[in-house]
Amino acid sequence: MYEIIAENFTPVLFRNDPFFWETGLKTAEYNGRRELSAGGFLMLNREHLYREKHPESFLEYIMADRHALHLAYGPFCDYDHHCFPFSNLLKLGLSGILARLREGRRKNTCPDRDDFYTAAEKGLNSVQKIILKFAQAAEQRKNATEDPADRTHWERIEQTALKLSQDPPGTFFEGLASLRFFYEIGNIMDGIGMSVLGSPDRQLIRLYRADLQAGRLTREEAYDLICRFMLQVDCKLDSSRPLDKQYNAGEQGDTLILGGLDEAGNPVDNELTEMFLRAHEELQLIYPKIQFRTSRRTPAELFHLVARPYLAGRNVIGLLNDEVLIPALLKNGKTPHDASGYVAGGCWEVIAEGTEHSEGANCYFSLGRAMDLTIHHDPELLKELGLDFKQPDSASSFQEFLDCCMDNVKTALKKMLETIAECGSVWPEVNPCPFFSACLDTCAETGLDYTQGGAKYSPHSVPLTGFAIWIDSLESVRKICFENREASLQEMLTAVRNNWKGFEQLRKKVLSLPHWGGGNPAVRELAGEILRELHQFITSFRNERGGPFQCGLYSYSDIVFWAKQTRATPDGRKDGDFLAQGITPSRMHHDSITSVLKDAASLPLEDFPANSVLNLNLSRNGLTEDALVALLRCWTEIKASGMLQLNCISREELEDADRNPGSHEGLIVRLYGYSARYVTLDADRRREFKERNLF
């Protein structure tokens, strides 16, 4: 497949873009799907192996997706949300990667690994051939023009391609060209989705400074290159079209990571960080998604640069908290070097760049739906899902009720995790990725594809969603039925099963109870205990690659669409009410931002290295830049989540945007790991967004 791609593609070069990357072998809108690129051929033709591995398990697993219990994207393995191992390429170049592979082969004594080495070498050779074809195409264009500016343009591409076909980049321009090229080629060759465009401030600062010192580049030229680098990403989509008419509802991946700490705990942000942020703002871009890594050492000026777009109605930056994520990665076995180099693939999927694929977004598990299935007696549905849930009706104490709920959720999790491990084990036969694996650390030494567990780390993330429903439901049963005895458990269950119809007074009582986000110590304690227990349970399983399952707290647009299938729950939620994102409190309570942050900070988030997401919608009315910066700093320092999805909006503006969309095309809101123009949102998404708590 590699050789066919290299042989048959035609390089596409642009007169007005200084970089080269386009092979014409992938559709514009998205990267991570097998049906969108030439490299997806293998997976498209072999994914039946997943089904055939265990047809009954396959069916039940898919049903769990249909019935909003957990996602089945892949279905068992996440072929999307990767980060190309840029730092290895930037350090070694293709020839260095090839040499490392050959060295690994020389040392490896297992004959069954030969296929991997052969395929990986063919992959690397093919990529070299692809780059050389770009060089040739640029040379031809150069020779065909008399225009001096044109000649310079084509010659730069030609020379850069020649260089990168062998060596690591030696200049800032070549560094940017590497990020662009390898990001695209990673998508093409193996048919897997690359979501990260790199951490350019961290990875290219040495090249930038060397260029400045040698007089090869000015700051203005670097800024211009940065603008042109990012502009390409934003051109793929027409963001003015209605979101539900856009492919993947306008989500195209493509993230760029800025800021953060190095392995010694020093901030890596530098003049490039500032330039990328400024360029993103000046060009009014939505893509690439900027994921800005904060820490207690992030300088105030950078916090201000990050805050400004929010106050301008451009909610386009994701915030990652190094104070939470680095300790979580370290606790879960990463080295300081690998942990500090983390990125967030796509929306929030934390990846130790260069060393792993973390399978961050293919099996979101809904605690909300698990609570629904526990409460609502539905043997038909449980049978379809292959689950045997205990009934909570006979619980005579809160502990018994809690045990019943926890047993059920563990039953569902166990089924999901074991199915992934069993059925996902055919991944290497479905879609081995030797080129990508060769670029990752340790696959060259082990002689194993990363789908076989050959990479340095092989985690599979298990992101939990519906956290607030789970905690608040348990708390309301504890208070109402066993502590205050305001209603029996049977009455409570009947009320919930009737979607609270005829039990409005009881629901009122439930809504006035202590809850997640309300700053209540008992609720915090319960939440912490439950997360510890779930973490312990989930991490006791091994995944399809022999690696660990690791926990996360987030989901995607499921908070909108799964909600429709999730029936009423004991927290007072009614049939179909929207779910809350990650560790965000329920929409039914209006708490202070302080209590929400304090509650969030009390969680054992170091056990959730896959990420823990908190949504905050702040009212822009009267919100100053200083106040926003103070809030960001506070969120960072008290470690209130691994990621913050922030929106600064005003109710009046949203209402005016509904009435006069033409006047609000510039209003961009953060949805579920990505941003979109508010006026392009369909009715469901608008409603979900507007129903979020506004602080």
Next chain:
Amino acid sequence: MKMNLAEWMFFDTWKFLNLMQNGIQICNLGSSPGKFGFDYAGQKLHGANLASSPQSLAMDFKILRRYREFLSENAFVLIPLCPFSCIRTPYREPSHYWKYYPVLPPQEIPFYSEETHREICRFLSSLDDGHTEYPSDPLLAFDGTPGENEMKQSAQQLISGWKREFSMQDFSEKFSEDNLSAFRETAKLLHSLLDYCRNEHLRPALVLMPASHYFQDVFTPEFRRKYIDHFLEEACSGNTPVLDYWDHPDFHSDDCFLNALMLNKKGRKLLTEHVLADLAVKYPDPYHAQQEELRTYYKTISVRNTPLPFNPLKKQMTDFIEKNPALSPM
């Protein structure tokens, strides 16, 4: 002090208080022709109309400085030029400045008085009956066209008003001492305003506003040379783009106007579109060509135009597998 305050006096105040948001990419200053000249709704750039009727250039400058923080880097600042902009002096009536009390700091408000300030605050609080939308000038919503007689009449009224305001019998007569002094002062002020824009990384443009054909006997080429061209030579030495709609054919028709000088809804939209198109030429976007080229290309490989599964090399791959039975069955 007894003040006769009325809601309409504050029509222009609300937009400053209510509609200001960060990230404004284009704004305009100006008096009534500016206020009725631009409408950014539905345009690609996020815009704000900072004009107020009436508003002198001096107040334009203060408003711009006050609201600079809401403008994005490289925002466009449109400065409308009307027939008598060059000799218009600041207003001498304190009540003219009442509308700025909630908007500008005291030191920026001519004839400022604390008592007046208190009175205005009391009055505005009394209006606050919980409604979320503040009243705007009803004329802004007017999208009809006045009849010919009304247009003629309004032209005559404006001409008489200008003659009174500038103490002139005939616009072709030599400038009086007062008018000449005003001309020089205004040119100096405009010069400072343009310098300010450049220092603040804003992109200014002067806009010669369209006028209806009912002024054709007054706004002759000689008039234009004297009141516009000479003024621009004095004020901006040619380094600021001038967008000229003085005699633009698209505004020859009455159906763009609210009265002989001000644009109605349709005219406002039309002028704004013209201005945005012309700004793109005057201030070329260095990334426009790249954007256009890439967008055009990406359309061709968009999922919308591409049958899925998308694989241009499917045939070659299938052939290869057929020739290598060890790889089958898939």
